[in-house]
Amino acid sequence: MKKPTIGVLALQGAVREHLQILEACGARGVALKYPAELRLCEGLILPGGESTTIGKLMVACGFMEELHALSRAGIPIYGTCAGLIVMARRITEGDQPLLGLMDITARRNAFGRQVDSFETDLVLEDIAKKQQPFRAVFIRAPWIDEVGPEVQVMGEFGGKVVMAREDGMLVSAFHPELTGDDRVHRYFLNMVEEAS
């Protein structure tokens, strides 16, 4: 397969680490600042950061409609942490701009103050088995309270859904770009290859 171009929305948040791991996986990672640049992309990553800020900047910079069009065109989109929140159709509290692409309900900062940030080993469907779990980094992470019937649960922690997929849309509550383990990015690149 030719080198796929994957955009990483670069309005706010953890952009550089995604670009690095994409390059390490043999893809071309591009930091996106303008909606017109979405045309270059065969896949898109919405990074972690602060979802209220990212959502407001998406509206201000004219990304909302373009991202809906991208999703309708079947371009795979992967949201990590704050990216998961903006991809959700519903959040449990508050009012902030959401793309609302995926049939999930996200709970922001769900793991509470005492465990703002932590790492744990996860089993992830189709990605990481029990013998070789995925080291997942959670930073003021959300979890998923409800999933719609078309949503595949791919990972759970403490009985809470922390990774899921619906067609060309993938979300994780944790940050896979912060460890050397590239299995989640490779899984996403596989989705991109299947879609193209």
Ligand code: GLN
């Ligand atoms: N707590 C952030 C939010 O609610 C998400 C944190 C992250 O992306 N690491 O937007």
